[in-house]
Amino acid sequence: MELEFGRYKLRPFRRGDEPSVAGNINDRKIERYTLNIPYPYPLKAARQWVDLNLKLARGKRMTQLNLAIDLDGQVIGGIGLSAMNGHRAELGYWLGVKYWGRGIVAGAVKVLTRYALRELKLRRVYAKVFPVNKASARVLEKAGYKYEGRLVKDAVKHGRAVDGLLYARTR
Numbered sequence: 001m002e003l004e005f006g007r008y009k010l011r012p013f014r015r016g017d018e019p020s021v022a023g024n025i026n027d028r029k030i031e032r033y034t035l036n037i038p039y040p041y042p043l044k045a046a047r048q049w050v051d052l053n054l055k056l057a058r059g060k061r062m063t064q065l066n067l068a069i070d071l072d073g074q075v076i077g078g079i080g081l082s083a084m085n086g087h088r089a090e091l092g093y094w095l096g097v098k099y100w101g102r103g104i105v106a107g108a109v110k111v112l113t114r115y116a117l118r119e120l121k122l123r124r125v126y127a128k129v130f131p132v133n134k135a136s137a138r139v140l141e142k143a144g145y146k147y148e149g150r151l152v153k154d155a156v157k158h159g160r161a162v163d164g165l166l167y168a169r170t171r
């Protein structure tokens with residue numbers, strides 16, 4: 001599958017993506033706002049990520065769908081649905097720091113959400129954002145997500161319990 005938006009597209013991860021994944025994701029500014037992306041992020045982690053997604057693609061049941069944000073064949077970011085559970089899924093994303101502020105992730109969230117609701121027939125796509133992450137909350141608002149409330153001490157980050165802002169789009 002492939003979803004296009006402007007000069008960019010969302011497509012499955014493939015072998016050969018490892019250097020651009022590691023090159024763009026390896027940043028403290030990405031690690032601090034996410035739960036599952038380490039810093040430093042070595043090439044080995046990118047290899048494991050591509051392997052995992054090739055394996056998931058061979059599986060019978062879709063439990064997560066992770067896509068590369070592709071510009072001219074390079075992975076500049078990632079977006080995905082996880083915790084897929086019948087009618088709903090959790091949305092997550094990251095973008096290489098040098099590409100921030102151009103509306104790229106808002107575009108990616110719009111096309112993937114449309115695909116999730118229309119093609120995958122999900123009824124609910126939700127995302128959880130740390131309160132300090134204003135850019136991410138804004139991305140969700142621009143993509144038509146509604147703020148549902150504050151999840152108190154929802155996650156542990158750097159050993160501290162932190163709140164999550166819950167956003168969702170439903171059909």
Ligand SMILES: CC(C)(COP(=O)(O)OP(=O)(O)OC[C@H]1O[C@@H](n2cnc3c(N)ncnc32)[C@H](O)[C@@H]1OP(=O)(O)O)[C@@H](O)C(=O)NCCC(=O)NCCS
Pocket residue numbers: 029030031033034092093094095096099100101102103104105106107127128129130133134135136138139
């Ligand atoms: C969050 C992230 C994905 C945004 O990607 P992006 O492509 O730069 O986002 P967009 O350009 O589509 O939109 C960003 C919006 O936030 C706004 N914004 C940026 N910094 C902001 C701040 N400090 N306060 C308020 N708004 C801010 C921008 O102005 C823009 O809104 P606008 O179009 O109305 O001007 C990117 O910053 C990132 O990868 N962050 C680290 C990982 C992460 O946070 N992942 C999500 C975890 S929930």
